[in-house]
Amino acid sequence: MAHAPAPTRPLAVSLGDPAGVGPELLATAWAAREVHGLAPFFAVFGGELIAQASARRGLHVPIRRIDHPSEAAAVFAEALPVLGDADLPYAPGQPDRAGAALALASLEQAAALAVDGDAAALVTGPVAKGRLAEVGFAHPGQTEFVAAACEADPADAVMMLAGPSLRTVPLTVHVALSQVPALITRELIERRGAIVARALSRDFGIAAPRLAVTALNPHGGEGGLFGDEDQRIVAPAVAALQAAGIDAEGPHAADALFAPHNRHTFDAALCMYHDQALIPIKALDFESGVNITLGLKIVRTSPDHGTAFAIAGKAAADPGATIAAIRMAAECAGRREMSRSAAV
Amino acid sequence: MAHAPAPTRPLAVSLGDPAGVGPELLATAWAAREVHGLAPFFAVFGGELIAQASARRGLHVPIRRIDHPSEAAAVFAEALPVLGDADLPYAPGQPDRAGAALALASLEQAAALAVDGDAAALVTGPVAKGRLAEVGFAHPGQTEFVAAACEADPADAVMMLAGPSLRTVPLTVHVALSQVPALITRELIERRGAIVARALSRDFGIAAPRLAVTALNPHGGEGGLFGDEDQRIVAPAVAALQAAGIDAEGPHAADALFAPHNRHTFDAALCMYHDQALIPIKALDFESGVNITLGLKIVRTSPDHGTAFAIAGKAAADPGATIAAIRMAAECAGRREMSRSAAV
DSSP states (O other): OOOOOOOSSOEEEEOOOTTSSHHHHHHHHHHTTTTTTOOOEEEESOHHHHHHHHHHTTOOOOEEEESSGGGHHHHHTTSEEEESOOOOOOOTTOOOHHHHHHHHHHHHHHHHHHHHTSSSOEEOOOOOHHHHHHTTOOSSSHHHHHHHHTTOOGGGOEEEEEOSSOEEEESSOSSOGGGHHHHOOHHHHHHHHHHHHHHHHHTTOOSSOEEEEEOSSGGGGTTTTTOSHIIIIIHHHHHHHHHTTOEEEEEEOHHHHTSTTTGGGOSEEEESSHHHHHHHHHHHHGGGOEEEEESSSSOEEEESSOOOGGGTTTTOSOTHHHHHHHHHHHHHHHHHHHHHHHHO | OOOOOOOSSOEEEEOOOTTTTHHHHHHHHHHTTTTTTOOOEEEESOHHHHHHHHHHTTOOOOEEEESSGGGHHHHHTTSEEEESOOOOOOOTTOOOHHHHHHHHHHHHHHHHHHHHTSSSEEEOOOOOHHHHHHTTOOSSSHHHHHHHHTTOOGGGOEEEEEOSSOEEEESSOSSOGGGHHHHOOHHHHHHHHHHHHHHHHHTTOOSSOEEEEEOSSGGGGTTTTTOSHIIIIIHHHHHHHHHTTOEEEEEEOHHHHTSHHHHTTOSEEEESSHHHHHHHHHHHHGGGOEEEEESSSSOEEEESSOOOGGGTTTTOSOOHHHHHHHHHHHHHHHHHHHHHHHHO
């Protein structure tokens, strides 16, 4: 895997819900910038809020207001750069409408800066989807929002969960389990498989990415004994991916695929539904799991956890996933910059 | 958790498919009996076969033929006791009809000895279900076979996967994913939940067992947004278990439930389907996962892996799960003997 240079532009980080753990983890990540070798980033809005959150966590995080992303790099060594003035008092564990509105404004502004190229990538803090919806957010999740910001077909925005042990892609996400079998089509597997293979190469520097495709049914249905979707849909889709030159294998029984001796046989697993993809990553990589959106013109990552309102402001939230999300965004964005300059 | 005394009777171990890894792992477990403090056990049939398998693995395992389980304890320190004469030449990786017939005969005899009380418990070696079916095995799996041997309703034989990190119970097993939602009923959850709670107490010595019940849908369906089964079926079943005095909680989003900080909040997780229960246990505890049948008059365990024909005879199979299965059978049987004698 090729080493990625740091991107030349800073990363834009959205606040997440100000009553959740987003602000304190953002501050904690900045405080750990040297230990973890983090590339420059800036927060969008909430300077006072982040200052209070960091103080509550026992950290001294100086905040420096900036007007444009281009100012971030010079500031970053000495202070956490914060773009813009919008702000609120810090009230951890007390989500409200004003907080949701600030979270949405921060997300929109950070995404716009990444889309316009002023920021190298977008890192999003954790939000409560229901609360965002109350203030006008019309997307099922941040992944779909980012697709819209990129003016892309939402079908081309692919969620991947990535940790030190594993990378998994859920082909269906927030749907009832009973709806899953009908949603699994050859086209879905082939389209997403191609996007994932390309992203592993373009963003992760894996020259010849290996995809493992899980079976929908236990043991792949054992030759049709319990469910024929794996023979009828998954296997032909894997064959089509192979025919397109992609190193894909499957359908694999999902329980065995994530056992230790199998985890290193693939670079990413394409999974049929939410729990199949998220159970292994959270069991193995909870403290450092990153949600990354593949297939778009911008790189977007997020810590793979929620707002955790219950522990916000209590210095209890682990910053590992936020640090991992910042680092992964920088690595992927750095690789894209490098390949772009190589192409010139 | 109360310490379990060793059972006074030996454990009966069935061979599994002779072409698989069962015979060599049985021999390896005997060779490791002192290191792991294993209680006396005996194999049923296949003495020559086990001797050849152990030699192929580079072990010297003396075999002593016995006519009755009561002879096993005196022999165990010096040799692996093997009951009966039925045998075959060792042909690892070459499954055939004669081997399947021997596996079935061994399983039937070992189960009968446990049911009759001559053996303290039954440990079953890995079999290939399709091959057993060819020689007259009429059960979906060994769990159902053991239920029949105990003359129990198969609905009362509950499969649990147990490892050092986790215990999980799949409420549905070898069925198509599309069939799962219709099979999840309040009655199923309540009946199995009660069996699991009783077994954790009777067999595992956990005085006040805590059950976690997973949600069928991702995030429990988020209030009916994607699937109403968790509100309509799972939640009322959990409430009924609580009303019956069982410490049950749920429905819990299955992905978060198996994260490190949540794994220690419950003694067993009741899961809605195969992959939900088996993905986390195989990801975390593959080398030492045990399949234990709860709710029957005999204790039955098995290593949680298959015949592994591809690596049989190559000294590559890890004996951890077989050793764990033997140890767990002895502990559970010892607890049952202890409580029986206390009740006299």
